Amino acid sequence: MKNKILILITLFSAMLVKAQQDDKDSSTTLSFTKSETLSVADLSFQAIWDDKLSYSDNIGYYGGIAELRVFKNKKHLQTIKNIEDGIALGYINFEMNDYNIDGYLDFTVPISCGRSCNYSYYLYNSKTKKFEYRKEWDYLRIQIMDKEKKQIISQPDGMQDDGKIYQVEGLKLIEIKK
Incomplete structure (x- = not known):
């Protein structure tokens, strides 16, 4: 059993180095700190920032994007409301990448950070x-994306187990192995 785990760790490590390089080349970060418009490829994101979008008893008011207007080739696609600065640092980073491996850019928004961030x-x-928020993807920590097999390896925070392998089918995640 230990040999199998060691072999899997070695294979995952090698794949991770390649995947991180591939993802680094295809990933872009847009950082919103105020009302502004930022663009990547043929997409533009017009954010209306609100410093008092959310309230917490322990930190008081913290901001976020009250309204996000999304444009593709200058054509309005949709408006997304109330994207909170979940980590209350005064900015929201959108990490742009093709997460579901369908050829289109998607984005993540951090929802919590500790030793690592969740999205x-x-x-x-x-x-x-349109962009669709997918609750079943929340807290997924992508370590490796196998674009040929359309699979994602997710490593849990703290590495308390061997992670999970998901098959990506359109917008859905199907767990195929723990």
């Missing part, structure tokens, strides 16, 4: 031509 995923639906 909410907004995946582009080519049928509706």
